[in-house]
Amino acid sequence: MLPTIRQIRYFVSTAEHGQVSQAAIDLSISQSAITTAIKELELATGTDLFKRTAHGMELTPAGREFLFHAYDILNKVKEAMAVKVPSSDLEGQLNVAATYTVLGYFLPHHIDRLSRSFPKLEIHLFELTREAIEEGLLSNRYDLAVLLTSNNVNPDLSTETLQSSTRRLWLPSKHPLLSRDHVGLKEIAEEPYIMLTVDEAAHTSLRYWSQTPYRPRVKMRTSSTEAVRSMVANGHGVAILSDMVHRPWSLEGKRIETIVPTDPVPSMDIGLAWRRNIEFTPAMKAFRDYFRHTFSLAPHLPASTHG
Numbered sequence: 001m002l003p004t005i006r007q008i009r010y011f012v013s014t015a016e017h018g019q020v021s022q023a024a025i026d027l028s029i030s031q032s033a034i035t036t037a038i039k040e041l042e043l044a045t046g047t048d049l050f051k052r053t054a055h056g057m058e059l060t061p062a063g064r065e066f067l068f069h070a071y072d073i074l075n076k077v078k079e080a081m082a083v084k085v086p087s088s089d090l091e092g093q094l095n096v097a098a099t100y101t102v103l104g105y106f107l108p109h110h111i112d113r114l115s116r117s118f119p120k121l122e123i124h125l126f127e128l129t130r131e132a133i134e135e136g137l138l139s140n141r142y143d144l145a146v147l148l149t150s151n152n153v154n155p156d157l158s159t160e161t162l163q164s165s166t167r168r169l170w171l172p173s174k175h176p177l178l179s180r181d182h183v184g185l186k187e188i189a190e191e192p193y194i195m196l197t198v199d200e201a202a203h204t205s206l207r208y209w210s211q212t213p214y215r216p217r218v219k220m221r222t223s224s225t226e227a228v229r230s231m232v233a234n235g236h237g238v239a240i241l242s243d244m245v246h247r248p249w250s251l252e253g254k255r256i257e258t259i260v261p262t263d264p265v266p267s268m269d270i271g272l273a274w275r276r277n278i279e280f281t282p283a284m285k286a287f288r289d290y291f292r293h294t295f296s297l298a299p300h301l302p303a304s305t306h307g
Helices: 005-017 020-027 031-045 061-082 100-105 107-117 130-138 198-209 225-233 282-294
Strands: 050-053 056-059 092-098 121-127 144-148 157-165 167-172 192-196 217-222 239-242 256-259 268-275
Touching: 005 020, 005 031, 005 056, 005 061, 020 031, 031 061, 056 061, 092 130, 092 282, 100 107, 100 121, 100 144, 100 198, 107 121, 107 282, 121 282, 130 144, 130 157, 130 268, 144 282, 157 282, 167 225, 192 198, 192 225, 192 239, 217 225, 225 239, 225 256, 268 282
Parallel strands: 092 121, 092 144, 192 217
Antiparallel strands: 050 056, 144 268, 157 268, 167 239, 167 256
């Protein structure tokens, strides 16, 4: 019996959350539906995909291998659904700047879809810091930017937020904090902390820490998200990072769990930016309209002038 896409989605959500209850909330379905789907998958594969524990659902070695294939299947389905007949003969060149995080974890999929829709439009990408992007937009070196709008404070730029990514506490599997009902910045401050520095992450972190009497006990600072992932997964510390950069496994194949802190932690907002009052070219308009359509933003909504 071949698995269905529905079963695979349920399996992936359970693997990522580590709990059937959380997967059910994420998918807005009943826990019994997920439990049934997983049992059907285990029957079809002839092996246990999960080990049931007091902390939730842990992948077995077979389950971990199945997860890699499941991701591949869902990505292929997503690509198939994104196939379009080119919808425009729009020609020209578009210079788009992006920050490190956006370019690594958000933009590539959308650039691929834009290339299919506008095959004659040349999109040149530039990876830069926020400060360099702002200067480049104001001097007309770049037409548009895709960046963390939550970091923007320049009044000469207009921004439009596309997606808000929740920030959560990253923990290694079986960490004691996973069994607590209440985990706030006070409890997190007692743990060694791995501080990501890229895209002003450290500055953003200190903004919400500074509103409390607590401070992170920083053990290591790094510009590498993969380094944070490995350090956390191997039990060397914890971190607060966004869902956009989260993956449930480190490069060594070790599990990373997440918790929503009880203290307020702002989301990481991703969106577009351009020089205020600039006249949009057809290429710029097509780029912005694609994202507005993809993220279901009304075309008439006014753009924000701050992050």
